[in-house]
Amino acid sequence: GDSVTQMEGPVTLSEEAFLTINCTYTATGYPSLFWYVQYPGEGLQLLLKATKADDKGSNKGFEATYRKETTSFHLEKGSVQVSDSAVYFCALVLTGGGNKLTFGTGTQLKVEL
């Protein structure tokens, strides 16, 4: 079946450090890929998305590139802030999949001063 695998957390970084959160997927068709973020005590918010191979999604300084050859969608940010502390979820939806998302298990990011 379709699945998303994320690196386990927590990931702890100092402010202004470079962030990478790995995400790989397995899908029977051609998925669209998403990153969602969950701040403490809140629901999930869409962070960025990419709908086809080589697309780059970006938002709030975060970026992720859809790599079909490696079935990956790694999240990166050049300089993290304390306010980026949250749980990050990678997810996919298949074309014709009726907008049903398959989520990874989430990666907690902690940014310290």
Place this chain on the structure above:
Amino acid sequence: DVKVTQSSRYLVKRTGEKVFLECVQDMDHENMFWYRQDPGLGLRLIYFSYDVKMKEKGDIPEGYSVSREKKERFSLILESASTNQTSMYLCASSQTTGINQPQHFGDGTRLSIL
């Protein structure tokens, strides 16, 4: 902005009770979803609905049912609550079945079954 409102942030119920979790969205979205979120398991889809009075089972529907009598409201029902249903429950909605339409989430209901 889309607003998805879940009726309770925290809820405590007893084993065997019938539990209702309510979700309302204000953007006339066709699609609505119920997930549960557990540590180490991420989000798992319980039920979803593409239209009024329509429902589809997700990945883990056992022990749950849903109701969608009006377009804006999607209720999750625990028929006879059990301790293994203690979890965070998240409701989401989206505009169409198009793959580029993001899902918008509520803030969640943390349910404890004693």
